[in-house]
Every structure is written in structure tokens, then in C-alpha cells.
Amino acid sequence: MEITHRLSEITDDLRAVMGEISEGLGGLSDNDLLEVMAAVEAVGRAVSAGQVRVAGEVAVRSRSELGDEGLSRSQNFTSPVKLVTSVTGVSARESKARLELGRRMRGAMLLGGSEGPAPFPAVDQAVDEGRLGVEAASVIVRQCSDLVVRGCAPDVVASAEQTLVDETLTRGLSADQTAKLAIHLRELLDPDGAEPRDELHQQQRSLTIAQASDGMIRGKFALTPEQGGVWLASIQAMQSPRVGNGPRFLGEDEAMAQFATADTRTQVQKNADTITELLARAAGSPGMPRINGATSTVNVHITLDDLQTGRGVGWIDGIDEPIPASTVAQLRCHSPLAATVFGDRGEILHHGKTKRLFTPAQNRALAARDGGCVWPDCDRPPSYCETHHADEWVADDHPPGRTDIDNGVLLCHFHHSHLHKSAWKLIMREGVPHIVPPRWVDITQTPIPTTRRRTTGPQHHAA
Structure with a gap:
């Protein structure tokens, strides 16, 4: 042919x-x-x-x-x-x-x-001439078709079509910009159309979550504009660098570590962490429903040997994929977690929580001392932080139940998780948290003071 x-x-x-x-x-x-x-x-x-x-x-x-x-x-x-x-x-x-x-x-x-x-001659001609992209054409046709369905007069629809084509071409608008312009024009021509569209949005809203074969929890969602506004505003507020407690004053030692402690997460990873943080904070609020007198609690099963050695896995109720022992250790620092500990023969050795979580008063004291996440160059304020035991809660020199301010450190969720899985360490010196870099960063592994408190002078480093 x-x-x-x-x-x-x-x-x-x-x-x-x-x-x-x-x-x-x-x-x-x-x-x-x-x-x-x-x-x-x-x-x-x-x-x-x-x-x-x-x-x-x-x-x-x-x-x-x-x-x-x-x-x-x-x-x-x-x-x-x-x-x-x-x-x-x-x-x-x-x-x-x-x-x-x-x-x-x-x-x-x-x-x-x-x-x-042709119902849309202006779009038709611009597309054939190669002046209007298909994405922009699709936006214009869809919005004008909605006006037709809503009963707008043919001359009104034709005028809207011509306006959108002309504006897109003369102003060099992208398809996204054309979409925004089309929505504004639609509302001017059909102000009564918002109500039925909202009813459709309400019917289409959804959230599905399920565990996939790779162990990840996957899902999809569709939000109404109102719900989307809440999600976006919350995510943007929690990710904004302006939420910190004032300016950071970094010492020379901290500057040395910044290149290795930078946040390397992608934006989509940050979004997932932010939503998780929002849910965790909401779960611990006083207004949350209580079951058997407790707010939302994550139940983890782990053997005594894995708990003591820091190796092996734990199992969360309702989740088929296990989590590493390092994650269990992180959860035991701060989360409302009930751990069921099993012996070698599968017998239950311990179930429930002991006094290992820091009290609100202790957390306020830590907030005053640390000023937020103590990780170098992190600006998360105290309200977004978790409390980490500098000496592990199951360590020989830190027996279970001893949860003291001089052993607590504020860390955001990301750096708390990172600390439990990396070669970096946190120690306490004279009541001040210090970060100890791995040897590949500092061969001498000199502890670096990390507190953000601004009422103290330069830290004295012990020999």
C-alpha cells in the first residue's frame, strides 16, 4: 500500500x-x-x-x-x-x-x-498542523466534552475550545498548564457543575492495601480533592525544612560527618516515611480508640536468642513477611510495641511491655536538651522524633526497666532506623549525646557532640 x-x-x-x-x-x-x-x-x-x-x-x-x-x-x-x-x-x-x-x-x-x-474543529486543525500536542488536545477535548454533557450551549463550548487552543499556542503552555486553565474556564462557564462532580468523587474514593508476593505491603488509593488537600498539606508541612527549632549551629566536628550522614532518600521514599510517621503519631494520640485499655499496638514475636544476639527475625501480627532483629530493636526503643519472647522449645518466656518507654516528662527534658533529632544536619523538631536508648535496652550494662534521661537520645524515624542498621554509634558523655563515626569515615573514631542546645559553650573532648 x-x-x-x-x-x-x-x-x-x-x-x-x-x-x-x-x-x-x-x-x-x-x-x-x-x-x-x-x-x-x-x-x-x-x-x-x-x-x-x-x-x-x-x-x-x-x-x-x-x-x-x-x-x-x-x-x-x-x-x-x-x-x-x-x-x-x-x-x-x-x-x-x-x-x-x-x-x-x-x-x-x-x-x-x-x-x-468534527465536534472540536479548533483542536482538530491544531493537531493536524502539528502545533498542538496530543496531551494538551486530550485535556481540551475532555473538558469541553464535560461542558457538552452539562448542557452548555454549542456556541459557549466552541468559544471555550477556541480560547483554550489559542491560549495554549500563543502563551506556549505545557499540557499541565493547559489543564489548570481548562479547569478554571470550566468553573466560570458551569459553576453548578462542581456539586455533581463532587458526588462522583465521593463514590470513587478508595484505599486498598495488601501484602504482595515480594513481602512489601502494596496498594493504591483515590482521594477526593478535599482529602488530597489534607494529605498534601500534611506531607508538605512535615517535610518542610522550616519546621525545625530555629537555626542549626554546627561545630567543626559535625561538619566532618555531614558528607556521610546526608539524607539519601528519594522523594517517594520520603513520602512513604512521612505518611507512616503521621499514622504513628495519630495512633498514639489520646483521642485514638483503645482496645483493652491500650492504643494501637504493634505485636511482634521473636525468640530470646534472636533478641539477645541482635540477629534473626521478628514476626508482626497480621504480616506474613518477617522483619530483621535490628528493626525489632528500633521498635522497642520508642514504639507502643508488645513483644512476645519465645524460648528454644517454643514456650512463651515473656509477653507484653515493661517500663522501657520514656515518659512524657522525660521526653520534654530530652527535647530541651537535644532540640530535635541529634543526627548531624537533620532539622526534625522534637515533636517528630522518637527516643533511642544510647545503651541498648537489652545490654548487660543497661538492664530492662532502666529508662533514664541520661540514656535517652532524640532521633527522627529515618535516622533512628539508620542508626540501628549502620556502623555509626551513639554514646553519652557527661549527659550529652555523641555520634561515633565508623572507621572508614574517621580512623580515630572521635566522638562528635550532637546536641542542638544553644545555651552551652564549646564541648570539651576527653582524651
Whole structure:
């Protein structure tokens, strides 16, 4: 076929050009590089327009009223999405997006089998000319389609479409910026539409959590705008560097350790830790429901040998995947945890909690002394910290039950977990916490004072 032959020739030529681009990228100036990027994007828009047009035709030929005579079913596919995915190799999500936009940009099928006028001519023309990207086109078509469903007059919808296309092209808006503009314009034209949309959002809200085969707890969620606002505001507040207790005054010794103690978490890891921290803080609040007189408690089973040696695993009730002994040790420092300790023959040696958690008064004293997480360059305030036993709670020189201020140190959840699993150590010197770096950081392993208290002078280092 002539079309496919021409496209094959264009593809060969394009591959050759792309090969030249790849080989010469390093020698391009900044301006030339950006020009090439824009030119490649123009090619991509032309290709995307063709993909949408073809998918739209597939959608029309596969419409449900055709039954088994439809294109997708006649090719032994249960849906046009599966047909497009099979032919192109793209994801089902991408196939669905192409089919949806292509279908919406086509005119309605008339009784005689002919096609009516294009419902969105401004978008149609801009896409064909390669001036409007498919992402922005999809946003405009979707929002204008919602206005049609809401009963807005055709001239109002046409004006909205033209406005969004013109603004996107003349102002050089990204697809995200076009989406925001489309929402504002929609609300101006249809102020009564917010209520039914909210009802739909309320019905679609969900949260599913389950343990996956790899041991991780995985899930997905869909939040209403109101719920999303609460989540985002809470996450941003807890991750903001402005939540600390005033400026940090770092000594020379602390500066030495900063390069090795930097927070290396990705943003998504920080988000997961922040939500966990929020839930943990809420679980310990006085207003939480109580079961048998206690707030939410994590129950962990571990053998006496594993507890004493710091090796092996613990098992959390309701979770199939075990946790390492280091995590159990971290939880025993601060969390409302009930540990069931088993002997060699499986007999229960101990169940429940002893007086190992620091009291609110002790935590206030630690907050006054430490000023927040004591880890170098960490700005988490006391309210976001957990209390760590400098001498381990099961150590020979720190028998169970001895939970004293001179043995407590404030650490945020991340650095508390890191300390239990790394070569760094925390010790107490004259009532002040000191961090001891591993030998690969400091061969002498000189203890570094870490308190943020600003009412003391320079620390004296013992020989």
C-alpha cells in the first residue's frame, strides 16, 4: 500500500537523522541543543497526531453496535484496547488514551453511515498542523466534552475550545498548564457543575492495601480533592525544612560527618516515611480508640536468642513477611510495641511491655536538651522524633526497666532506623549525646557532640 510504503521510507530517513543527532549531541551548543529538542518534538507531535487518527478509526470500526462484525472482534480481540496494544506494543493505558481522543475528535456516525462534522474543529486543525500536542488536545477535548454533557450551549463550548487552543499556542503552555486553565474556564462557564462532580468523587474514593508476593505491603488509593488537600498539606508541612527549632549551629566536628550522614532518600521514599510517621503519631494520640485499655499496638514475636544476639527475625501480627532483629530493636526503643519472647522449645518466656518507654516528662527534658533529632544536619523538631536508648535496652550494662534521661537520645524515624542498621554509634558523655563515626569515615573514631542546645559553650573532648 502506498501510505505504508511512504511511512516506511520516512521512518528510514528519520532513523538516519536520529543517528546523526545521537552522534553529534555532545558537540552542540546549548542553543543548538534546544533547537534540536524542539524540532524532534515537532516530529513527535506529527507522529502522535497520526497515532490518534488511526486509533480513532479503529474505535469507530470497533463500536459495540457492530457486534462480531466490528474490527476488534473480527480480529479475535475482545476490545479495541487489546487490538491496539497487540498491534503497537504500547500499554493498555496508552491504547485507551489514543482510542478515547481519536473517537472524541471524530464526527458522530450518521444513520446513513456517513460521518458528521468534527465536534472540536479548533483542536482538530491544531493537531493536524502539528502545533498542538496530543496531551494538551486530550485535556481540551475532555473538558469541553464535560461542558457538552452539562448542557452548555454549542456556541459557549466552541468559544471555550477556541480560547483554550489559542491560549495554549500563543502563551506556549505545557499540557499541565493547559489543564489548570481548562479547569478554571470550566468553573466560570458551569459553576453548578462542581456539586455533581463532587458526588462522583465521593463514590470513587478508595484505599486498598495488601501484602504482595515480594513481602512489601502494596496498594493504591483515590482521594477526593478535599482529602488530597489534607494529605498534601500534611506531607508538605512535615517535610518542610522550616519546621525545625530555629537555626542549626554546627561545630567543626559535625561538619566532618555531614558528607556521610546526608539524607539519601528519594522523594517517594520520603513520602512513604512521612505518611507512616503521621499514622504513628495519630495512633498514639489520646483521642485514638483503645482496645483493652491500650492504643494501637504493634505485636511482634521473636525468640530470646534472636533478641539477645541482635540477629534473626521478628514476626508482626497480621504480616506474613518477617522483619530483621535490628528493626525489632528500633521498635522497642520508642514504639507502643508488645513483644512476645519465645524460648528454644517454643514456650512463651515473656509477653507484653515493661517500663522501657520514656515518659512524657522525660521526653520534654530530652527535647530541651537535644532540640530535635541529634543526627548531624537533620532539622526534625522534637515533636517528630522518637527516643533511642544510647545503651541498648537489652545490654548487660543497661538492664530492662532502666529508662533514664541520661540514656535517652532524640532521633527522627529515618535516622533512628539508620542508626540501628549502620556502623555509626551513639554514646553519652557527661549527659550529652555523641555520634561515633565508623572507621572508614574517621580512623580515630572521635566522638562528635550532637546536641542542638544553644545555651552551652564549646564541648570539651576527653582524651
